Amino acid sequence: MEEIQSFSDNYRSSSSSASSPIGRPPAGAFFYLRKPGTLRQPISFEDSPDWDDTEIDAHLEEVGDSIHIATATASPSLSKINSGSLPSPSLPEASTSVTARKIAGASIVWKELTVTLNEKGKYSDKVVKSSNGYALPGTLTVIMGPARSGKSTLLRAIAGKLQDPARMYGEVFVNGVKSCMPYGSYGYVDREDMLIESLTVREMLYYSALLQLPGFFFQKKSFVEDAISAMSLGDFADSLIGGHCYTKSLPSGERRRVSIAQELVMRPHVLFIDEPLYHLDSVSALLLMVTLKKLASTGCTLIFTMYQSSTEVFGLFDRICLLSNGNTLFFGETLACLQHFSNAGFPCPIMQSPSDHFLRAINTDFDRIIAMCKNLQEDNSDLSSVNMDTAVAIRTLEATYKSSADSAAVESMIVKLIDKGGPYLKSKGKASGATRIAVLTWRSLLIMSREWKYFWIRFALYLLLTLSIGTIFSNSGHSLSSVTVRVAAVFSFISFILLLSVAGLPAHINEIKIFTHEESNEHSGPVVFLLGHLLSSIPFLFLVSITAALIFYFLVGMRNEFSLLMYFILNVFMCLLANEAFMMVVALIWLETFKCILTLVFIHVMMMLVAGYLKIADALPGPVWKCPLSYVAFHTYAIEGLLENEYVGTSFAVGQVRAISGVQAVHASYDISPSRNAKWGNLLALFLMAVGYRILLFVLLRFKVRKNIVNCNFCCLKMNTTKSR
Numbered sequence: 073m074e075e076i077q078s079f080s081d082n083y084r085s086s087s088s089s090a091s092s093p094i095g096r097p098p099a100g101a102f103f104y105l106r107k108p109g110t111l112r113q114p115i116s117f118e119d120s121p122d123w124d125d126t127e128i129d130a131h132l133e134e135v136g137d138s139i140h141i142a143t144a145t146a147s148p149s150l151s152k153i154n155s156g157s158l159p160s161p162s163l164p165e166a167s168t169s170v171t172a173r174k175i176a177g178a179s180i181v182w183k184e185l186t187v188t189l190n191e192k193g194k195y196s197d198k199v200v201k202s203s204n205g206y207a208l209p210g211t212l213t214v215i216m217g218p219a220r221s222g223k224s225t226l227l228r229a230i231a232g233k234l235q236d237p238a239r240m241y242g243e244v245f246v247n248g249v250k251s252c253m254p255y256g257s258y259g260y261v262d263r264e265d266m267l268i269e270s271l272t273v274r275e276m277l278y279y280s281a282l283l284q285l286p287g288f289f290f291q292k293k294s295f296v297e298d299a300i301s302a303m304s305l306g307d308f309a310d311s312l313i314g315g316h317c318y319t320k321s322l323p324s325g326e327r328r329r330v331s332i333a334q335e336l337v338m339r340p341h342v343l344f345i346d347e348p349l350y351h352l353d354s355v356s357a358l359l360l361m362v363t364l365k366k367l368a369s370t371g372c373t374l375i376f377t378m379y380q381s382s383t384e385v386f387g388l389f390d391r392i393c394l395l396s397n398g399n400t401l402f403f404g405e406t407l408a409c410l411q412h413f414s415n416a417g418f419p420c421p422i423m424q425s426p427s428d429h430f431l432r433a434i435n436t437d438f439d440r441i442i443a444m445c446k447n448l449q450e451d452n453s454d455l456s457s458v459n460m461d462t463a464v465a466i467r468t469l470e471a472t473y474k475s476s477a478d479s480a481a482v483e484s485m486i487v488k489l490i491d492k493g494g495p496y497l498k499s500k501g502k503a504s505g506a507t508r509i510a511v512l513t514w515r516s517l518l519i520m521s522r523e524w525k526y527f528w529i530r531f532a533l534y535l536l537l538t539l540s541i542g543t544i545f546s547n548s549g550h551s552l553s554s555v556t557v558r559v560a561a562v563f564s565f566i567s568f569i570l571l572l573s574v575a576g577l578p579a580h581i582n583e584i585k586i587f588t589h590e591e592s593n594e595h596s597g598p599v600v601f602l603l604g605h606l607l608s609s610i611p612f613l614f615l616v617s618i619t620a621a622l623i624f625y626f627l628v629g630m631r632n633e634f635s636l637l638m639y640f641i642l643n644v645f646m647c648l649l650a651n652e653a654f655m656m657v658v659a660l661i662w663l664e665t666f667k668c669i670l671t672l673v674f675i676h677v678m679m680m681l682v683a684g685y686l687k688i689a690d691a692l693p694g695p696v697w698k699c700p701l702s703y704v705a706f707h708t709y710a711i712e713g714l715l716e717n718e719y720v721g722t723s724f725a726v727g728q729v730r731a732i733s734g735v736q737a738v739h740a741s742y743d744i745s746p747s748r749n750a751k752w753g754n755l756l757a758l759f760l761m762a763v764g765y766r767i768l769l770f771v772l773l774r775f776k777v778r779k780n781i782v783n784c785n786f787c788c789l790k791m792n793t794t795k796s797r
Contacts, residue, residue, distance in 0.1 A: 177209025177373040178257070178341040178497060180230060181245040181489050187222070187229050187398075190237030199225045199238070201398045204482055205391075206489055207342075207375045212368050212388060214406075215377045216427065217395035218435035223377040224263070224346050226395065230375065231260050231344045233592070246342075247494030255594055256284070256500030258342040259335025263350050265327050266589040269314025270522040271515075273305055273322070273330055276313060281337040282511040283595045286501040292337070299336040302370075303329040304363050325356030329363065335593070336367075341497060343367075345376035354382055361385045380427045396434040401469045404478045416472040418465065434469065436462045505600055512596070512604025516583070520612055526579035531616060533572055538620040541565050542627025550629070552724040552737055559715060559741040561628050563685040566710045567676075569620060569644070570651050574672050580659040581668065587773070598773040602766055609652055617645035630718055639717050639751065646758040647710040653765035654706075660772050683707035688743050706758065713754030716744045720751070 187200040200222045207213040215223045229240045232252045243250055246257075268276060277299055281292040300309050308326050315321035322330070328348060335343060348364065349357040361381075365388050368374050381389075392409050394402040402412050410420055413433065420429045432438055473479055503511075520527045545561035548554040583605065590596040621641040630640070655672060662668045682692060682702040689708070692698040702708055719734030726732055735746045744750070 175339060175371040176341060176495075177371045178247050178253075179209060179245075179489050179492075179494060180207040180342060180373060180375065181243075181248075181486050182206070182226075182230050183243045183245070183486055185226065185229055185240065185242035185244070187225050187234065187238055187240050190239070199398050200229065200395075201400075202242075203393070203395075203400045203403075204479075204486060205393050205400070205403045206482070206486055207373050207391070209341075209373050210368055210371050211373065211390035212365060213373075213375045213391045213393065214389045215375070215393045215395065216380070216430065218431055218437070219379065220397075221395040221434075222398040223379075223395055226393070227344055227346055227375065227377050231258065233260055245490055246497060248490045248492060249494075249496055253342065254497055254499035255502060256338050257340060257497040258344065259332075259338060259340040260593060261332050261335055261343070261345040261348070262589065262592075263346040265331045266586055267313050267327060267330060268515075268519060268586065269321070270312065270519050272310050272312055273326075273333075274300065274309045275518075276330060277333055277337055279511060279515050280334045280595070283503060283508055283590065284338050286503050295337045295339065298339075299333040302336055302363075302367055303333045305329055305333060323356065324351050324353075325360055328352065328356075328360060332364075338500065340372070342373040342375065345374070347378065348376050349378060349381065349385070358382065358384055361388050364388075378427075380431050381425075382427075383425045386425065386427050394430060394434070396466050396469075399466070399470050400473070401434060401466065402473050402478065403482050408478060412473060412476065412478060413469070415476070416469050418469070433465050434462065436466075438462060502594070505597075508596060508600045509603045509607070512600060513607040516604060516608030517611070520608065523579060526576055527612060530572070530575045531612075533575065534569065534616050534620050535623065537568055537572055538565070538623045539627075541568070542624050546627045546629070548629060552726070552732075555719070555724070555734075555737045556741050558628065558630075558718065559685065559738060561624075562711055562714050562718075563683065563707075565620075565624050566644075566647065566707055566714070567680045567683070570647065570679075570706060571673070571676050573648065573651050573655060574669055574676075576652075577655060577659060577668050577672070578665055580656055581663055581665060584656070584660050584663065598770050601773065602770055605656075606766070610649075613648045613652065614645055617641055617648060620644065631722075636717055639755075640714060643710055643713050643717070643751075643755055643758070646755060646762060647706050650706055650758050650762035650765060653762050653769060657765055657769050657772065660769065679705035679707050683711055684742055685711065690743060704761075706761065709754040709757040709761075711742070712744055713751045713758075715742055716751040716754070719744065720746060720748055 182203060182205055185200060185203045186198060189197045189199055203226055205213075215226055217223050225234070225238065228234050229238075230244055232244070234240055246253055271279070274296065277296045278292070281296050282289070285292050285295065300306055305326065308322060311322060312319065313322050313327065313330065321327075328350070332343070332345065332348070345364075348360060352360065364374060364376075368390075386406065389406045391404060392402065392406045393400060394409065402409050404412070406426075409430070410426055413420065413430065418429075418433050420426055541561060541564050545557060545564075548557045548561070587596055587601045591598075591601075618641050621637075621644050625637055625640055630636070655668075658668050658671050658675075662671065678701060680686070682689075682697055683705055684692075684702065684707075689698065689702055692702060715738055719738050722734035723731045724734065724737050733746070735744055738744055
């Protein structure tokens with residue numbers, strides 16, 4: 073931390089002196105100026121050594137099936153420009169004994185990149201406008217700008233992850249080749265952390281590695297340990313992410329590290345991070361950026377977005393792409409950006425963070441703040457270091473950059489990078505579908521065993537409800553008068569046990585969100601997710617079915633035959649299985665707990681109304697109520713099947729001479745079929761509903777997720793077509 077403080081003091085003193093036009097010391101004292109006599113000239117790459125001596129000079133080394141890039145050490149003069157002649161902050165040592173591995177990075181170039189949004193059927197609104205830039209192996213490249221400036225859109229466009237309705241124009245080159253990056257060659261970290269609270273850090277990374285990587289399990293453990301070491305997570309490796317009754321959840325900084333480590337298990341050449349410091353305090357932000365600087369030192373290419381940063385964090389960046397309203401106001405060395413603002417007439421004031429100064433100059437929201445404060449003080453000069461309208465400042469900075477040597481140097485560097493080329497990135501392969509299904513199944517079972525709120529408390533409520541219904545309807549006897557009581561008991565049991573299933577909605581919503589995140593990074597797929605979820609839910613649903621059915625069956629006093637008991641359990645299980653699939657469909661549609669609960673409660677109440685108990689099914693009004701509502705209700709088939717199982721083939725004595733069948737006895741309360749095979753037809757209907765809702769879920773999942781990467785596929789197809797031509 074002493075080195076970081078020294079770095080901060082040097083940075084502030086240098087930038088403060090640079091911003092003062094009076095008493096300016098010799099040009100050689102400024103770390104962002106090249107030489108005397110060039111005070112008004114920004115740093116140009118043309119003054120750097122020859123291309124073959126720079127840090128991106130690479131030669132190929134083939135080791136087995138993999139290709140590595142051996143980078144040459146930068147010349148002293150170029151290193152001095154890049155580092156600003158400042159001491160680097162001390163990097164945290166790995167908490168484990170795992171040695172940091174060198175990564176073969178990749179050069180990324182984007183040229184004339186424009187992103188438009190579809191509005192009223194026309195792609196008109198340009199979110200990013202003709203952006204040019206590049207990122208080199210072993211460096212940190214930051215895309216900075218105010219809110220709604222196009223930072224995240226530009227990052228997604230470079231990574232090939234644009235979502236519909238955005239469309240990209242322009243070119244992206246990877247090691248000089250115009251193509252999409254193959255699977256495993258890059259990692260993308262979203263702004264929001266999507267972690268499983270009931271897993272430890274090591275388990276989270278291990279399951280992520282199993283889903284992503286091919287090969288044997290023991291090989292993947294070393295990848296996980298490397299990722300833990302790279303992100304300095306050794307002290308938290310065995311801690312639950314969400315904590316439990318006696319421990320707190322992981323701090324925000326460590327949660328962000330886990331999200332980044334999930335992508336590092338693939339050992340990507342390029343790592344894209346959207347807002348790495350999102351929701352982090354200043355200390356956590358600095359520690360994370362120092363860790364990322366250490367990661368870049370291994371050779372990885374890092375590109376990320378950021379709203380603003382402290383002075384210490386800003387000094388860690390190698391290059392900056394400054395955006396405002398989609399326009400590129402500057403691209404180049406971070407230290408040269410200070411010179412660019414000074415050349416445009418906006419020098420950084422003394423004791424002000426450079427990033428704060430940049431954003432103040434290009435953020436139009438500050439104009440409103442100045443206007444609001446006019447009545448509070450006569451002199452508003454303290455509120456702003458830019459004495460002009462923000463829109464004018466933006467146009468001035470943009471015009472200055474376009475006519476500057478910095479812009480020409482970037483274009484020259486882009487040409488050199490494209491001509492220089494590099495190794496063609498290869499896909500590292502994926503885990504097989506069977507492996508992914510097994511991993512998701514086992515992970516879901518582990519989550520169920522630990523999520524006491526959504527599974528074990530829910531299971532306890534099932535038992536409590538069944539005990540309540542069983543004790544209320546117990547000792548009903550086996551006379552003709554007991555038929556009405558048993559019909560009411562079966563209706564109550566099925567209706568309320570299905571209604572209670574709504575308690576599991578938050579867990580389903582969380583699973584869908586995790587799947588969406590994993591699918592966006594190609595770690596999972598709809599078929600894999602559905603089969604994994606189905607296989608993991610079967611044990612829990614069967615446990616609920618067998619315990620609830622046994623309690624109800626014997627408390628109410630149903631017929632004491634083993635085959636009838638087995639059908640009763642199977643009927644309840646199939647009903648819960650169909651209901652589970654239906655809940656997943658609703659959860660996917662809304663992805664919001666409150667809306668999902670309202671929807672499911674309303675639908676279940678409507679199903680109870682048309683189930684045939686409150687009013688005989690044949691007596692229901694034809695349109696809507698009888699068809700289709702009564703035919704799509706789980707309750708109809710479940711209750712009818714259970715009553716047919718109990719009363720078909722039985723008879724009740726009426727006086728001493730006459731007897732009536734069980735079907736006739738039930739007919740006054742519920743309409744059932746006299747056929748002995750009718751109950752299997754109802755069971756088949758429940759099975760088909762369970763399958764049908766899962767097919768519907770598959771279609772919705774595929775549509776909802778695939779539409780987010782349609783534009784990525786379009787870009788890949790367009791690039792490949794151009795390449796083949």
